[in-house]
Amino acid sequence: MPLQMRLPKVGFNNFNRKTYQTFNLYELEAICKKFDVTEIDLPFLKEKGYIQSRELVKILGSGEIESAITVEAHAYSKAAKEAIEAKGGTAKIYE
Numbered sequence: 359m360p361l362q363m364r365l366p367k368v369g370f371n372n373f374n375r376k377t378y379q380t381f382n383l384y385e386l387e388a389i390c391k392k393f394d395v396t397e398i399d400l401p402f403l404k405e406k407g408y409i410q411s412r413e414l415v416k417i418l419g420s421g422e423i424e425s426a427i428t429v430e431a432h433a434y435s436k437a438a439k440e441a442i443e444a445k446g447g448t449a450k451i452y453e
Contacts (some may be wrong), residue, residue, distance in 0.1 A: 359369075361381075364378055376414060377414070378413075378414045378415060378416035378432065378433060379408075379409050379410075379413045379414065379415050379416070380415075380416050380418050381408075381415065381419075381431075382417075382418045382419070382420040382421050383417070383418070383419060383420060383421040383423050383438060383441055383442075384420065384421025384422065384423075385421070386398060386417070386423060386427065386429060387421065387422070387423045387424060387427075389406075389408070389423070389432065390423075390427055393406070396425070396426070396427050396428065397427065397428040397429075397430075398427060398428070398429050398430070398450055399428075399429075399430035399450075399452070400415060400430060400431070400446070403415065412414065414431075414432040414433070415431040415432050416431060416432060416433040416434065416435070416446060417429060417431050417433070417434045417435065417438045417439075417442075417449070418435050418437075418438055419435045419436070419437025419438035419440075419441055422441065423441060423442065423445055423447070424445075425445065426445050426446035426447040427442065427445075427447045428447055428448045428450070429448070429449055429450065430450040430451075430452045431449075431450075431451070431452055432451070432452050433451075434449050434451075439449060
């Protein structure tokens, strides 16, 4: 029997796919209140155990924030970036 008939047909796995660990705005607000900080970046999230060492982080716009915070992440949704900047915070792209 030929090799292509012996192998299972299970689908396609894109090895270039980027998967993000997502955080909503209300989760960022809860983190800020819990640890009493105004700046959230990747080393802080790793230290507190919210992400693993090589995970990519994306901020989504669900919820609201009450104060100006500085956030550093790999990606932002349009609504999240606008909400952060509307409160006087900054949304930095981590490279």
